[in-house]
Amino acid sequence: MNAEQNALLTRTGPGTPMGELFRRYWLPALLASELPEPDCPPVRVLLLSERMIAFRDSSGKLGLMDEFCAHRGVSLWFGRNEENGLRCPYHGWKYDTSGQCVDVPSEPLESGYCKKIKLKSYPLVERGGILWTYMGPPELQPELPMYEWATVPASQRHISKRQQDCNYLQAMEGGLDSFHSSFLHRMSVGDDPLLKRDPASAAWLAADRHPMFVPLESPGGLYIATRRNADEERYYWRVTQWLMPCFNLFPPYEGNPYGGHAWVPIDDEHAWTFSIDYHPERALTAPELEAMEAGKGIHSKTIPGTFRPVANQDNDYLIDRVAQKERRSFCGVLGVAEQDAAVQESMGPIEDRTRENLVGTDNGIIMTRQRLLKAVRTVQAGGEPPGLDRAAQRVRAFAAVLPHAAPLQSAPEMQVTRRQPEQLS
Numbered sequence: 049m050n051a052e053q054n055a056l057l058t059r060t061g062p063g064t065p066m067g068e069l070f071r072r073y074w075l076p077a078l079l080a081s082e083l084p085e086p087d088c089p090p091v092r093v094l095l096l097s098e099r100m101i102a103f104r105d106s107s108g109k110l111g112l113m114d115e116f117c118a119h120r121g122v123s124l125w126f127g128r129n130e131e132n133g134l135r136c137p138y139h140g141w142k143y144d145t146s147g148q149c150v151d152v153p154s155e156p157l158e159s160g161y162c163k164k165i166k167l168k169s170y171p172l173v174e175r176g177g178i179l180w181t182y183m184g185p186p187e188l189q190p191e192l193p194m195y196e197w198a199t200v201p202a203s204q205r206h207i208s209k210r211q212q213d214c215n216y217l218q219a220m221e222g223g224l225d226s227f228h229s230s231f232l233h234r235m236s237v238g239d240d241p242l243l244k245r246d247p248a249s250a251a252w253l254a255a256d257r258h259p260m261f262v263p264l265e266s267p268g269g270l271y272i273a274t275r276r277n278a279d280e281e282r283y284y285w286r287v288t289q290w291l292m293p294c295f296n297l298f299p300p301y302e303g304n305p306y307g308g309h310a311w312v313p314i315d316d317e318h319a320w321t322f323s324i325d326y327h328p329e330r331a332l333t334a335p336e337l338e339a340m341e342a343g344k345g346i347h348s349k350t351i352p353g354t355f356r357p358v359a360n361q362d363n364d365y366l367i368d369r370v371a372q373k374e375r376r377s378f379c380g381v382l383g384v385a386e387q388d389a390a391v392q393e394s395m396g397p398i399e400d401r402t403r404e405n406l407v408g409t410d411n412g413i414i415m416t417r418q419r420l421l422k423a424v425r426t427v428q429a430g431g432e433p434p435g436l437d438r439a440a441q442r443v444r445a446f447a448a449v450l451p452h453a454a455p456l457q458s459a460p461e462m463q464v465t466r467r468q469p470e471q472l473s
């Protein structure tokens with residue numbers, strides 16, 4: 049990878065080629081719980097290097113617009129959310145959820161002055177516990193997202209959010225390289241109720257330490273399959289899904305909820321990690337929810353009132369060198385999400401990919417980069433990038449035990465694309 053390619057892949061601000069690609073998709077902007085009710089406090093949103101303000105007006109309508117007042121640039125985070133609009137505290141200019149200015153108190157109403165003022169704004173829509181935005185050209189806005197986790201009933205899903213202090217790509221690449229679990233997370237999975245392995249899978253994983261990585265193109269991304277020997281006649285497959293431009297899904301061990309992440313660029317040196325647990329068929333249990341809320345599994349404990357993990361760069365992730373020495377934690381950091389953040393952030397704000405030495409277990413990462421670069425070229429040439437259509441989004445991560453001769457495509461879980469929830473538009 050040369051420096052130009054690395055810059056192309058990692059810069060997502062306005063006007064950048066990768067930024068243009070990201071702006072073609074609905075992206076998670078906030079947890080729905082951040083704007084819980086009409087006229088609640090507005091929230092600052094920094095996404096793809098654009099500073100914005102999100103609010104829910106008196107009638108419950110959602111808005112996402114430029115953070116700064118058109119008058120003299122005060123942050124509308126200080127605004128009063130009242131009577132169907134957000135009013136700037138400095139001189140009282142007021143905006144509705146579309147960013148349209150609806151009142152300039154110093155000017156006579158008849159002058160119609162406020163009609164000429166409009167802040168840049170984007171749609172903000174609630175679905176599946178997330179507030180989604182689309183920041184691309186309005187005429188190219190796709191249908192609302194149909195990822196499986198976003199369409200199951202609320203009782204079947206739990207989502208948390210944390211800030212990651214590095215570029216989105218190196219965070220996302222961690223989610224595509226399942227081999228690191230055998231090292232980084234080695235001593236952390238056994239005692240975590242959300243990650244514990246069923247005996248058969250644990251035995252196959254332990255017996256075959258050299259999995260074969262087989263990435264295959266899917267309509268909207270990649271199936272990143274690992275293949276291990278199960279017994280004389282069968283292979284044990286684990287299939288992670290990567291979906292354009294920044295989503296992944298990974299398979300559970302028997303009985304556990306399914307997992308996924310959305311890695312959304314805040315700016316080029318920070319990303320939101322949305323961590324998703326869901327089950328397609330059943331409600332999450334009380335002990336599962338309790339563990340998720342306590343920061344177990346793929347979730348992490350955050351500093352109250354923020355999305356910053358308690359264990360972070362400033363305190364060396366609370367590394368416990370004794371636990372590392374005594375082999376209670378492979379890297380000394382406790383917690384799977386914290387371990388991921390520690391190693392990924394240690395690469396620096398933007399990893400220098402010109403210095404890498406990639407091997408076979410990096411195949412998924414290599415293909416993801418290629419797919420992203422190809423999609424950038426498609427958009428530059430005026431085409432439509434992959435993954436916008438709903439059938440492409442209806443995929444599931446899974447594990448399967450198949451006879452040697454059976455192709456991966458024969459696993460029944462490959463057919464989840466056929467099932468669409470009918471009640472959603």
Ligand code: FES
Nearest residue numbers: 117119120136139
């Ligand atoms: S700066 Fe907002 S009303 Fe003057």
Ligand SMILES: [Fe+2]
Nearest residue numbers: 222228233388
């Ligand atoms: Fe990890």
